[in-house]
Amino acid sequence: MNLRTALSFAAALPLLGPLWAGCAHKDLAGPEVYSTYCARCHGESGKGKGDADSLILYPHLNLLTSPMVRGGDRAAVRRRIREGNGPMPGFARRLDALEVERIVDFTLQLGRDTKTAKESP
Numbered sequence: 001m002n003l004r005t006a007l008s009f010a011a012a013l014p015l016l017g018p019l020w021a022g023c024a025h026k027d028l029a030g031p032e033v034y035s036t037y038c039a040r041c042h043g044e045s046g047k048g049k050g051d052a053d054s055l056i057l058y059p060h061l062n063l064l065t066s067p068m069v070r071g072g073d074r075a076a077v078r079r080r081i082r083e084g085n086g087p088m089p090g091f092a093r094r095l096d097a098l099e100v101e102r103i104v105d106f107t108l109q110l111g112r113d114t115k116t117a118k119e120s121p
Helices: 003-023 030-037 052-057 074-083 097-119
Strands: none
Touching: 030 097, 074 097
């Protein structure tokens, strides 16, 4: 490597800093992780996004009617998030274990909130 190339590379390093910073792990709470990765299809409230046909074709877009969520099955929800199923992609390569657990907690809380609202007079 000649001197000119080395100096060009050294001058470019500060410009790469923001790119590397964007790749750093972000410590997000459950609602933020859910909003980033799940709400696009499942909606912010977990009721699913899309028209009535979408919910007929993919009934578990509505997490509040999902047997896994309604039953509070942590292991099944975790597995579905990590591995995916049907049209839902797996997130094992995009999310670390803590982020997956935060989504599991948030998703199961959505189910509990719905049950509590229905039981309240």
